Amino acid sequence: MQLRLSQAILKPDFQGEFTASILAAAASPDIISFAGGLPNPVSFPIPEMEAATKKVLEQNGVTALQYSSTAGWPALRRWIAKRYETMGVYGVEADDIIVTNGSQQALAMFGMAMIDPGDPVLVEDPTYLVALQSFHMFNPNVIPVTMNADGIDCEKLAAAVKAHPDAKFIYVIPNFQNPTGLSYSQQVHDKVVEILKGTDILLLEDNPYRELRFAGTATDSFGADLGEQCCMLGTFSKIVTPGMRIGWICVRNQELRAKLMSYKATADLHTNIFSQMVLAQYLEDNDVDAHIEKTRQLYKQKAEWMMDCMRRYLPAGVSFTPTEGGMFLWATLPEGLTAVDLYRRGLERGVAICPGDPFYETERNVRTFRINYSNSSDEIIEKGIRILGEVCADMIK
Amino acid sequence: MQLRLSQAILKPDFQGEFTASILAAAASPDIISFAGGLPNPVSFPIPEMEAATKKVLEQNGVTALQYSSTAGWPALRRWIAKRYETMGVYGVEADDIIVTNGSQQALAMFGMAMIDPGDPVLVEDPTYLVALQSFHMFNPNVIPVTMNADGIDCEKLAAAVKAHPDAKFIYVIPNFQNPTGLSYSQQVHDKVVEILKGTDILLLEDNPYRELRFAGTATDSFGADLGEQCCMLGTFSKIVTPGMRIGWICVRNQELRAKLMSYKATADLHTNIFSQMVLAQYLEDNDVDAHIEKTRQLYKQKAEWMMDCMRRYLPAGVSFTPTEGGMFLWATLPEGLTAVDLYRRGLERGVAICPGDPFYETERNVRTFRINYSNSSDEIIEKGIRILGEVCADMIK
Numbered sequence: 057m058q059l060r061l062s063q064a065i066l067k068p069d070f071q072g073e074f075t076a077s078i079l080a081a082a083a084s085p086d087i088i089s090f091a092g093g094l095p096n097p098v099s100f101p102i103p104e105m106e107a108a109t110k111k112v113l114e115q116n117g118v119t120a121l122q123y124s125s126t127a128g129w130p131a132l133r134r135w136i137a138k139r140y141e142t143m144g145v146y147g148v149e150a151d152d153i154i155v156t157n158g159s160q161q162a163l164a165m166f167g168m169a170m171i172d173p174g175d176p177v178l179v180e181d182p183t184y185l186v187a188l189q190s191f192h193m194f195n196p197n198v199i200p201v202t203m204n205a206d207g208i209d210c211e212k213l214a215a216a217v218k219a220h221p222d223a224k225f226i227y228v229i230p231n232f233q234n235p236t237g238l239s240y241s242q243q244v245h246d247k248v249v250e251i252l253k254g255t256d257i258l259l260l261e262d263n264p265y266r267e268l269r270f271a272g273t274a275t276d277s278f279g280a281d282l283g284e285q286c287c288m289l290g291t292f293s294k295i296v297t298p299g300m301r302i303g304w305i306c307v308r309n310q311e312l313r314a315k316l317m318s319y320k321a322t323a324d325l326h327t328n329i330f331s332q333m334v335l336a337q338y339l340e341d342n343d344v345d346a347h348i349e350k351t352r353q354l355y356k357q358k359a360e361w362m363m364d365c366m367r368r369y370l371p372a373g374v375s376f377t378p379t380e381g382g383m384f385l386w387a388t389l390p391e392g393l394t395a396v397d398l399y400r401r402g403l404e405r406g407v408a409i410c411p412g413d414p415f416y417e418t419e420r421n422v423r424t425f426r427i428n429y430s431n432s433s434d435e436i437i438e439k440g441i442r443i444l445g446e447v448c449a450d451m452i453k
Numbered sequence: 454m455q456l457r458l459s460q461a462i463l464k465p466d467f468q469g470e471f472t473a474s475i476l477a478a479a480a481s482p483d484i485i486s487f488a489g490g491l492p493n494p495v496s497f498p499i500p501e502m503e504a505a506t507k508k509v510l511e512q513n514g515v516t517a518l519q520y521s522s523t524a525g526w527p528a529l530r531r532w533i534a535k536r537y538e539t540m541g542v543y544g545v546e547a548d549d550i551i552v553t554n555g556s557q558q559a560l561a562m563f564g565m566a567m568i569d570p571g572d573p574v575l576v577e578d579p580t581y582l583v584a585l586q587s588f589h590m591f592n593p594n595v596i597p598v599t600m601n602a603d604g605i606d607c608e609k610l611a612a613a614v615k616a617h618p619d620a621k622f623i624y625v626i627p628n629f630q631n632p633t634g635l636s637y638s639q640q641v642h643d644k645v646v647e648i649l650k651g652t653d654i655l656l657l658e659d660n661p662y663r664e665l666r667f668a669g670t671a672t673d674s675f676g677a678d679l680g681e682q683c684c685m686l687g688t689f690s691k692i693v694t695p696g697m698r699i700g701w702i703c704v705r706n707q708e709l710r711a712k713l714m715s716y717k718a719t720a721d722l723h724t725n726i727f728s729q730m731v732l733a734q735y736l737e738d739n740d741v742d743a744h745i746e747k748t749r750q751l752y753k754q755k756a757e758w759m760m761d762c763m764r765r766y767l768p769a770g771v772s773f774t775p776t777e778g779g780m781f782l783w784a785t786l787p788e789g790l791t792a793v794d795l796y797r798r799g800l801e802r803g804v805a806i807c808p809g810d811p812f813y814e815t816e817r818n819v820r821t822f823r824i825n826y827s828n829s830s831d832e833i834i835e836k837g838i839r840i841l842g843e844v845c846a847d848m849i850k
Binding site: 168 | 454455456457458459460461462463466469473491492494497499500502503506507510511514515516517518519520521553554555557558561565566567568569572583586587590591619621652653655681682690694695696697698706708709712715716718719720721722723724725726727728731
């Protein structure tokens with residue numbers, strides 16, 4: 057039988073193929089991997105989940121195992137809605153929340169609901185590679201806008217908005233962006249609001265790492281300033297558990313909400329209700345802020361230790377941007393070197409990093425690379441960075 | 454702000470809007486609803502799930518709460534692969550299985566991987582309405598092929614295959630089809646194999662109800678005859694729990710498997726691993742066949758009771774097809790009447806049925822309707838069918 061696939065699935069997927077090959081190589085137990093982005097498992101509340109599950113099944117087992125509604129479990133949606141007050145957004149209601157299979161599912165949902173082939177969409181450059189992959193499925197004209205150390209480049213953003221007034225949305229990660237670990241300053245935040253207000257460009261705010269800030273002050277969510285013009289994505293993956301695949305969309309425009317819901321209803325009916333109820337019970341019975349604070353302290357120590365090691369072991373000319381939270385550091389090689397070369401040579405020495413290439417829409421053979429600190433022991437961090445330092449020194453020679 | 458949605462999401466969705474309005478009306482607690490398709494909750498293994506969860510979290514909690522692989526939990530995939538032996542398909546391996554968010558997600562995955570706009574795809578007529586919705590997202594040319602009492606109409610199928618040799622796939626539900634409750638006879642099964650063999654048309658077999666047979670003999674899966682040309686969808690929704698949203702694809706063509714996996718990786722990374730592991734533990738520690746047998750006996754009694762009531766209360770001229778399993782009965786009004794009218798009048802009297810309309814690609818104002826027997830008490834079944842009989846009699850007058 058001759059297989060007859062769609063043109064859509066046969067399109068090259070640079071992001072997907074690149075990262076699949078990197079993660080496969082980094083998966084060997086002999087490799088020190090800073091390439092992925094796993095939460096540290098010591099942060100998982102295992103006994104608390106067991107207690108929550110017992111309670112849910114004993115008190116409400118039929119509901120937890122039966123079909124459920126597309127929007128998601130009301131108690132969980134109420135918790136999420138209330139949480140927005142910590143981000144400066146008041147008046148969010150449970151009905152503004154749609155529970156998704158991780159916030160990753162939300163990316164394809166917005167792609168489906170908003171992108172016609174050729175439509176401009178604006179993204180930070182670099183940006184989260186799975187956002188690029190998800191949007192690519194709908195054949196947009198992706199317009200990358202440079203990320204600076206304090207957020208998106210506002211001059212370039214203003215120019216992009218002027219050149220593409222028909223852009224469907226702009227996708228931003230204002231806190232500890234993946235891959236750069238950078239956050240928006242208040243000044244950049246305010247300028248972005250000024251540029252977008254009055255346009256019909258939706259701001260899609262992804263915020264998986266905001267709760268993992270261990271220094272400095274976070275800006276409020278763009279939803280506080282932009283109202284319905286801002287849709288906010290969130291996830292429990294970085295603060296409680298990624299394995300349950302529970303994220304959400306906060307969408308306050310009723311027409312858009314209805315369309316996203318009808319797509320979700322067709323795509324997979326609803327998100328796992330058993331896990332939604334267990335998670336809601338966990339949140340009701342435990343102090344999640346205390347839990348997040350423990351994770352935050354753990355990651356602070358790991359980030360500081362990794363930055364110490366980088367200052368100690370990386371040769372002059374290799375720079376990195378200090379971070380105040382999240383899970384990643386972002387480093388840059390001297391001119392003339394490529395991160396892909398560092399990746400290859402590092403792997404030969406048993407250390408994997410993630411080259412910057414798949415995070416860019418168009419740039420290739422870049423000098424930037426991402427390293428993860430959340431999921432390694434201190435010994436491994438020191439050993440890995442020492443080896444990377446030697447590899448960099450060899451490359452500079 | 455002026456919302457700028459995609460053409461794809463603005464397309465009319467007859468199936469979605471029709472059923473949303475019906476299910477909303479039927480959701481009132483005062484309504485006797487035969488409109489939906491919920492498993493009976495007495496069939497849910499609640500204490501067994503609690504024991505399985507405890508074991509998973511205590512023995513393997515970190516894995517259950519961490520990110521996981523796109524294909525799904527190996528132990529669960531091994532169980533599924535082995536299960537195909539009961540359907541006459543030998544040699545299926547765990548690596549042929551991709552775990553999905555309910556088998557519903559698989560429909561969109563095949564749409565994405567195979568359909569270019571305008572491509573012919575063949576479906577039974579009527580067929581599962583969510584399959585129509587999922588395929589519609591990719592703008593195919595849907596070719597409906599009449600369902601007879603013993604399966605798809607083979608003469609019409611042969612003609613459709615001849616007229617559309619470039620059809621990407623044919624979607625079939627060989628056991629207790631939704632909505633008709635009909636199954637393929639061995640003769641029709643063999644003839645379908647004969648028609649498709651040697652073509653490049655993939656057969657997509659959906660089989661959610663096969664295990665719920667309480668009389669007669671099931672045909673083997675089409676995968677036994679067609680090999681790689683047949684992809685098989687399955688689900689735990691009807692035999693263990695729908696709330697966990699765990700279904701699967703059995704795909705033995707390696708190229709197609711890789712493409713489906715890359716799409717799933719972008720769409721939502723992986724299916725909830727916590728629930729996959731709990732389910733796998735449940736299957737390891739319990740006799741699921743004994744559990745299914747209990748459900749089967751329950752549904753047998755309900756189906757027989759509903760058929761008794763229909764024979765007793767429905768006026769002459771209203772016919773129905775007796776079933777040997779599954780969850781639905783399929784009935785037909787006399788000429789000149791419509792099922793939508795029956796639905797409206799029934800609702801006024803407090804009884805909801807599901808008119809056949811959304812299950813057809815093109816036919817509207819049909820005389821057929823679907824009624825569910827799995828989820829009502831005997832008293833409610835008798836009361837509801839008695840009222841429906843009165844409504845039908847009024848309509849015939």
